[in-house]
Amino acid sequence: xxxxxxxxxxxxxxxxxxxxxxxxxxxxxxxxxxxxxxxxxxxxxxxxxxxxxxxxxxxxxxxxxxxxxxxxxxxxxxxxxxxxxxxxxxxxxxxxxxxxxxxxxxxxxxxxxxxxxxxxxxxxxxxxxxxxxxxxxxxxxxxxxxxxxxxxxxxxxxxxxxxxxxxxxxxxxxxxxxxxxxxxxxxxxxxxxxxxxxxxxxxxxxxxxxxxxxxxxxxxxxxxxxxxxxxxxxxxxxxxxxxxxxxxxxxxxxxxxxxxxxxxxxxxxxxxxxxxxxxxxxxxxxxxxxxxxxxxxxxxxxxxxxxxxxxxxxxxxxxxxxxxxxxxxxxxxxxxxxxxxxxxxxxxxxxxxxxxxxxxxxxxxxxxxxxxxxxxxxxxx
Amino acid sequence: xxxxxxxxxxxxxxxxxxxxxxxxxxxxxxxxxxxxxxxxxxxxxxxxxxxxxxxxxxxxxxxxxxxxxxxxxxxxxxxxxxxxxxxxxxxxxxxxxxxxxxxxxxxxxxxxxxxxxxxxxxxxxxxxxxxxxxxxxxxxxxxxxxxxxxxxxxxxxxxxxxxxxxxxxxxxxxxxxxxxxxxxxxxxxxxxxxxxxxxxxxxxxxxxxxxxxxxxxxxxxxxxxxxxxxxxxxxxxxxxxxxxxxxxxxxxxxxxxxxxxxxxxxxxxxxxxxxxxxxxxxxxxxxxxxxxxxxxxxxxxxxxxx
Amino acid sequence: xxxxxxxxxxxxxxxxxxxxxxxxxxxxxxxxxxxxxxxxxxxxxxxxxxxxxxxxxxxxxxxxxxxxxxxxxxxxxxxxxxxxxxxxxxxxxxxxxxxxxxxxxxxxxxxxxxxxxxxxxxxxxxxxxxxxxxxxxxxxxxxxxxxxxxxxxxxxxxxxxxxxxxxxxxxxxxxxxxxxxxxxxxxxxxxxxxxxxxxxxxxxxxxxxxxxxxxxxxxxxxxxxxxxxxxxxxxxxxxxxxxxxxxxxxxxxxxxxx
Ligand SMILES: Nc1ncnc2c1ncn2[C@@H]1O[C@H](COP(=O)(O)OP(=O)(O)O)[C@@H](O)[C@H]1O
Ligand SMILES: [Mg+2]
Numbered sequence: 008x009x010x011x012x013x014x015x016x017x018x019x020x021x022x023x024x025x026x027x028x029x030x031x032x033x034x035x036x037x038x039x040x041x042x043x044x045x046x047x048x049x050x051x052x053x054x055x056x057x058x059x060x061x062x063x064x065x066x067x068x069x070x071x072x073x074x075x076x077x078x079x080x081x082x083x084x085x086x087x088x089x090x091x092x093x094x095x096x097x098x099x100x101x102x103x104x105x106x107x108x109x110x111x112x113x114x115x116x117x118x119x120x121x122x123x124x125x126x127x128x129x130x131x132x133x134x135x136x137x138x139x140x141x142x143x144x145x146x147x148x149x150x151x152x153x154x155x156x157x158x159x160x161x162x163x164x165x166x167x168x169x170x171x172x173x174x175x176x177x178x179x180x181x182x183x184x185x186x187x188x189x190x191x192x193x194x195x196x197x198x199x200x201x202x203x204x205x206x207x208x209x210x211x212x213x214x215x216x217x218x219x220x221x222x223x224x225x226x227x228x229x230x231x232x233x234x235x236x237x238x239x240x241x242x243x244x245x246x247x248x249x250x251x252x253x254x255x256x257x258x259x260x261x262x263x264x265x266x267x268x269x270x271x272x273x274x275x276x277x278x279x280x281x282x283x284x285x286x287x288x289x290x291x292x293x294x295x296x297x298x299x300x301x302x303x304x305x306x307x308x309x310x311x312x313x314x315x316x317x318x319x320x321x322x323x324x325x326x327x328x329x330x331x332x333x334x335x336x337x338x339x340x341x342x343x344x345x346x347x348x349x350x351x352x353x354x355x356x357x358x359x360x361x362x363x364x365x366x367x368x369x370x371x372x373x374x375x376x377x378x379x380x381x382x383x384x385x386x387x388x
Numbered sequence: 389x390x391x392x393x394x395x396x397x398x399x400x401x402x403x404x405x406x407x408x409x410x411x412x413x414x415x416x417x418x419x420x421x422x423x424x425x426x427x428x429x430x431x432x433x434x435x436x437x438x439x440x441x442x443x444x445x446x447x448x449x450x451x452x453x454x455x456x457x458x459x460x461x462x463x464x465x466x467x468x469x470x471x472x473x474x475x476x477x478x479x480x481x482x483x484x485x486x487x488x489x490x491x492x493x494x495x496x497x498x499x500x501x502x503x504x505x506x507x508x509x510x511x512x513x514x515x516x517x518x519x520x521x522x523x524x525x526x527x528x529x530x531x532x533x534x535x536x537x538x539x540x541x542x543x544x545x546x547x548x549x550x551x552x553x554x555x556x557x558x559x560x561x562x563x564x565x566x567x568x569x570x571x572x573x574x575x576x577x578x579x580x581x582x583x584x585x586x587x588x589x590x591x592x593x594x595x596x597x598x599x600x601x602x603x604x605x606x607x608x609x610x611x612x613x614x615x616x617x618x619x620x621x622x623x624x625x626x627x628x629x630x631x632x633x634x635x636x637x638x639x640x641x642x643x644x645x646x647x648x649x650x651x652x653x654x655x656x657x658x659x660x661x662x663x664x665x666x667x668x669x670x671x672x673x674x675x676x677x678x679x680x681x682x683x684x685x686x687x688x689x690x691x692x693x694x
Numbered sequence: 695x696x697x698x699x700x701x702x703x704x705x706x707x708x709x710x711x712x713x714x715x716x717x718x719x720x721x722x723x724x725x726x727x728x729x730x731x732x733x734x735x736x737x738x739x740x741x742x743x744x745x746x747x748x749x750x751x752x753x754x755x756x757x758x759x760x761x762x763x764x765x766x767x768x769x770x771x772x773x774x775x776x777x778x779x780x781x782x783x784x785x786x787x788x789x790x791x792x793x794x795x796x797x798x799x800x801x802x803x804x805x806x807x808x809x810x811x812x813x814x815x816x817x818x819x820x821x822x823x824x825x826x827x828x829x830x831x832x833x834x835x836x837x838x839x840x841x842x843x844x845x846x847x848x849x850x851x852x853x854x855x856x857x858x859x860x861x862x863x864x865x866x867x868x869x870x871x872x873x874x875x876x877x878x879x880x881x882x883x884x885x886x887x888x889x890x891x892x893x894x895x896x897x898x899x900x901x902x903x904x905x906x907x908x909x910x911x912x913x914x915x916x917x918x919x920x921x922x923x924x925x926x927x928x929x930x931x932x933x934x935x936x937x938x939x940x941x942x943x944x945x946x947x948x949x950x951x952x
C-alpha cells in the first residue's frame with residue numbers, strides 16, 4: 008500500500024508556519040496565543056486520528072518530506088533575514104539537534120549513558136577556538152576538528168565505560184563532566200574562567216560575521232550564513248543517524264542496549280559497538296560545539312556545566328529516547344520557549360526539570376516515541 | 389613536612405571525610421534496598437542546610453538568643469523535614485518507576501534535584517547568593533605546634549562519627565535494621581517473611597535523608613557559608629564515594645567518603661603545579677579506580693545470572 | 695570412530711562454595727539429539743553457560759568439531775557455530791520479530807558502513823531476501839507467524855515468543871543448537887506442538903546437532919536419541935531413554951523414588 012505524501016507535508020507546513028510565527032512573535036500575548044494554538048492543533052490531531060496518518064505518510068515518503076523540511080527551513084530563514092535574534096535561535100535549535108543526535112545515538116540507541124554531553128560540546132568549542140586562532144586550518148575542517156577532538160578525548164573514558172555497567176557508568180561520565188569544567192576554570196592556557204574568543208566562520212573568503220549587504224538600504228543578518236551552515240550540519244547529521252538506525256548497524260546498537268548477554272550469544276562484539284556509538288556520538292556533539300562557538304564568538308567554562316549536560320539529556324528524553332524525529336520539537340521547546348516567554352525565563356531550569364519528571368512518569372516514550380525499525384526507507388511495501 | 393602541618397591536613401581531610409561519608413551512606417542505603425541511585429541526595433543535603441538556616445533566622449529574629457536552643461531547633465527541623473522529603477521523593481518518584489529501566493530513576497531524581505536546587509535559588513530570599521551560616525558552636529581553639537584544632541570542628545567531627553556509629557547500630561541491632569538488610573538481600577523473600585516492603589523502603593529513605601540533613605548542617609557550621617548549588621558537587625562526591633566503596637555496602641561508603649577526602653587533600657597538598665586541580669585529580673582517580681575495580685573496592689564479584 | 699562434534703572433558707564450574715559442574719564429561723556426535731535431564735540445580739544451565747562462554751571454567755576443556763573453544767568469549771564461541779536459547783526468555787521485546795531473527799543472523803550480515811549507509815538499494819534487496827528466509831523459517835513453526843514478522847515481539851503470546859527464540863537460534867544454521875527448557879511456561883498441548891515442529895525442522899536438517907534440557911520426561915523420550923542425567927554437576931547416567939529411565943540410581947535421585 009502506498010501512502011500519499013500530503014498528510015505529512017501538510018503537517019510539516021503547519022508546524023513550520025507555527026515555529027516561524029513563534030520565532031518572530033514579539034508581544035507576550037502573541038507568544039502565548041501561538042503556544043495555545045499549538046496545543047489545540049495537537050489535541051485536534053489526536054481527536055481526529057490524524058497522527059497515525061501523518062506518521063504513515065511521512066514514513067512512506069521520508070525522502071520527499073526530508074527535502075521539503077529543508078526547503079521550509081531555508082524559506083523560514085529568508086523570512087527572518089533581518090531579525091538577528093530569531094535567526095540566532097533557529098541556529099541554536101539546529102545545533103542543539105546535532106548534539107542531541109549524537110546523544111541519541113549513544114544513549115537512546117546503543118545505551119551508552121553520557122551525562123557529560125556539555126563537556127564534549129565544550130571540547131568541540133574549545134578545539135574550534137584554538138584551531139581557528141592558532142592555525143590556518145580552513146574553517147570547515149576546524150569544525151570537523153572539534154568533533155574529532157571530542158571523540159578523541161572521549162576515548163580516554165572508553166576503558167572505564169566498557170568495564171562498568173549502569174550506575175557505575177553514569178558516575179564516570181558525571182565525574183568527567185565535573186572534572187572537565189573544573190579543569191577549564193583553573194587552566195590558564197585556555198583562558199581560565201574568562202574563556203577564549205573565537206573567530207567567526209570564514210568560507211571561501213566570505214566572513215560569516217559580516218552582515219550581508221544587498222544594497223544601500225537593505226542589510227541582511229549575518230546569522231543567515233550561520234543558518235545555512237547549521238542547516239547543512241543538522242541535515243547531514245540527521246540523515247546519517249537515521250540511516251544508521253535503519254541498518255544492521257542500528258540493530259546491533261539496539262541489541263547492545265537491550266540485552267548484552269543475548270547480543271554476545273549471537274556473536275555481537277558488544278565492546279566494539281559501544282565504542283563506535285560513543286565515539287560517533289561525541290563527534291557529533293563536538294561538531295555542534297565547534298559551530299556554536301564560532302557563531303557566538305566566545306567560549307567559557309560556565310556554558311559547559313553539569314546543568315547544561317542535563318539540559319541536553321532533557322532534550323533527548325523529551326523527544327523520546329532513541330527518536331531522532333522527536334529531537335525537533337524537544338529542541339524547540341527547550342531552546343525557544345524560555346527565550347520567548349519572559350515569564351518563564353527565570354524559571355526555565357525548574358520548569359524543564361518538572362517537565363522531564365512528568366514525561367518520565369506518564370509518557371516515558373517522549374513527545375514523538377521512536378517507532379519500530381523500518382529498514383526500507385521510502386521503498387514501497 | 390612539618391608534623392604539625394601534616395596533622396592539620398590530616399584533620400581537615402578527616403573532617404571532609406565525615407561529611408562525605410554521611411552523604412555516601414545515604415546513596416548506598418538507597419541502592420541497597422531498591423537498586424537505584426537517588427541523585428537528588430546532594431540537593432537534599434543542601435535543602436537540609438537551608439531549612440536549618442531558615443529556622444535560625446526565624447528564631448533569632450523572634451528574639452531567641454540561646455545558641456544551644458537555636459542549634460537544637462535547627463537540627464530537629466532539618467532532620468525531621470528532610471526525612472519527610474526523602475520518604476516523599478521515594479514514594480512519588482522512585483517507587484513508581486520500579487519496573488522502568490534503572491537509568492530512568494537516576495534521571496528522574498537528577499531532575500528532582502534540579503527542582504530542589506532551583507526552588508531554593510528562586511524562592512529563598514536572595515537564594516542565588518551564598519548565605520552566611522550562623523556560628524553557634526563555641527569558638528576557641530587549641531594550638532599544638534603548627535596544628536590548630538578549632539573546638540567547633542572537633543565537635544562537628546565527633547557528631548559526624550557518632551551519627552555514623554548510630555547508623556551502624558540501627559542497621560545491626562534493631563528490627564528496622566534487620567528489615568532493611570532483609571529487603572536489601574532479597575525483597576521477595578523478605579516480603580514472604582512478612583516484612584512490609586514499601587514501609588521499609590520509605591524508612592530507609594527517611595534515614596538516609598536525615599543523615600543528609602545532618603551532613604548539610606555540619607557542612608554549614610564548618611564552612612560558615614552555604615549556597616544553593618552546594619548539593620551538586622557534594623552529591624557527585626557522595627555518589628563517587630559510595631561507588632568506590634561498592635554500592636550497597638555501608639562500610640564501603642564510609643571508606644569511600646574518607647578516601648575521596650584523602651584524595652582531595654593529597655591533591656591540594658602534594659600536586660606540584662596547583663592545588664586548584666584537587667577536584668580534577670580526585671575525580672580522575674575515581675574514574676581510574678572504576679576502570680580497575682568496576683564494581684568498587686569492597687564489592688564481591690558477582691556475575692550476572694544468565 | 696570419528697571425532698564427536700562436541701567434546702567436553704572434566705568441566706568444573708564453581709560459584710563461591712557451590713560446585714555447579716563437578717568434572718563433567720560429555721560428548722555429542724554430529725546429527726545427534728541429546729536430552730539433558732536432572733533435578734533443579736543439578737548444573738544443566740551451567741553446562742550451557744560454560745559451553746557458550748558465560749561462566750568461567752575452573753577446569754576442563756571443550757572442543758567443537760575439533761577446535762578448542764575453552765575460555766573463549768561468548769561472541770567467539772558463537773562464531774564457531776553454537777547457538778542457544780535461554781531458560782528465561784531473552785527476546786528483545788521492544789524490537790520487531792524480524793529484528794530478533796536478524797540478531798541471530800548477526801555474524802552473517804554485512805555491517806560495513808558502505809553497504810549499510812550508502813548503497814541503500816542493495817541493502818534493501820538484502821533486507822527483502824532476509825525477510826523471505828525469516829518467513830520461511832517461522833512458517834515451519836506456525837502458519838500465523840510469518841504475517842507478524844514486523845510486529846513487536848512484545849505483542850506475541852508466550853508460545854510464539856518461544857518459537858521466535860528457537861528460530862533466532864536456528865536461522866544461521868548452527869552446527870550445535872542448545873535448547874534450555876524450551877517448554878517452560880507452556881501447557882502440555884503447546885509443548886507437544888512445539889516438539890512436533892522441532893522434529894520436523896530437524897528432519898530437514900540431518901546435520902543439525904541438538905542438546906535439549908527438559909523437565910518433561912515425555913518430551914525427552916520423544917525427541918532424544920540419547921539422554922544424559924546430571925546430579926550435583928556430575929553425570930549420573932547416560933544412554934537411550936528407556937535404559938536411563940529404568941536405571942534404579944536415576945529413579946532414586948531424579949524421580950524421587952526409593
Ligand atoms: N551465576 C551464578 N551465581 C551463583 N550460583 C549459581 C549461578 N548460576 C548457577 N548457580 C548455582 O549453580 C547450581 C546449578 O545451577 P543451574 O545450572 O542453573 O541448575 P539447573 O539448570 O540444572 O536447574 C545451583 O546451585 C545454582 O544455584
Ligand atoms: Mg536451568
